[in-house]
Amino acid sequence: MAGYRARGDLPATSTSAEAPGEFHYGNELVEYIRKTHDAHFSIEVACYPEVHPQAADPDTDFANFARKVRAGADCALTQYFFNADAYFDFTERCAKAGIGIPVIPGVMPITNFAQLVRFSDACGADIPRWIRRRLEQLQADKPALLDFGLDVVTRLCETLLRGGAPGLHFYTLNQSEPTLRLWQNLGLPAPV
Numbered sequence: 001m002a003g004y005r006a007r008g009d010l011p012a013t014s015t016s017a018e019a020p021g022e023f024h025y026g027n028e029l030v031e032y033i034r035k036t037h038d039a040h041f042s043i044e045v046a047c048y049p050e051v052h053p054q055a056a057d058p059d060t061d062f063a064n065f066a067r068k069v070r071a072g073a074d075c076a077l078t079q080y081f082f083n084a085d086a087y088f089d090f091t092e093r094c095a096k097a098g099i100g101i102p103v104i105p106g107v108m109p110i111t112n113f114a115q116l117v118r119f120s121d122a123c124g125a126d127i128p129r130w131i132r133r134r135l136e137q138l139q140a141d142k143p144a145l146l147d148f149g150l151d152v153v154t155r156l157c158e159t160l161l162r163g164g165a166p167g168l169h170f171y172t173l174n175q176s177e178p179t180l181r182l183w184q185n186l187g188l189p190a191p192v
Helices: 026-040 058-070 084-096 113-123 129-138 142-162 176-185
Strands: 044-047 075-080 103-107
Touching: 026 044, 026 058, 044 058, 058 075, 084 103, 084 142, 103 142, 113 129, 129 142, 142 176
Parallel strands: 044 075, 075 103
Antiparallel strands: none
């Protein structure tokens, strides 16, 4: 949709909290697409099981998500996380609120300690202390870090799938190999 933009992430150079474009909130864009194009698009929206870093509090964050769903979202993709309990708590809140769209967990393979810390700090994703400490210890040993990361994220994915997650959304960061290794570890059918 050329010319239309929901807030999304503000550019790094932005000094204003004011969102660029015609729409200030994601629910406004979802509502516009539904009204003007009805079912021609499947609309997937973002959600944050660990709470958006700019949200005033968890309830406000959840209310913002619910507005996007009520506006016509078909599915939600979560920000990546490493704590399955955060996802399951979020989906329980959805069920209690009558939100029935699929909520697909976001998963990011661990490939680089410094990059992971930087991204996680920016998006509000928690790196559990035990993972952070082990990654700190392994950061100079790339193969060991990759193996540890693969094991951690494989267990996370297995837990999510066993717990009823409708699928997995991989944040690959343009690196297919770690995601393919994870896919193989999970024993999933070969991607088409």
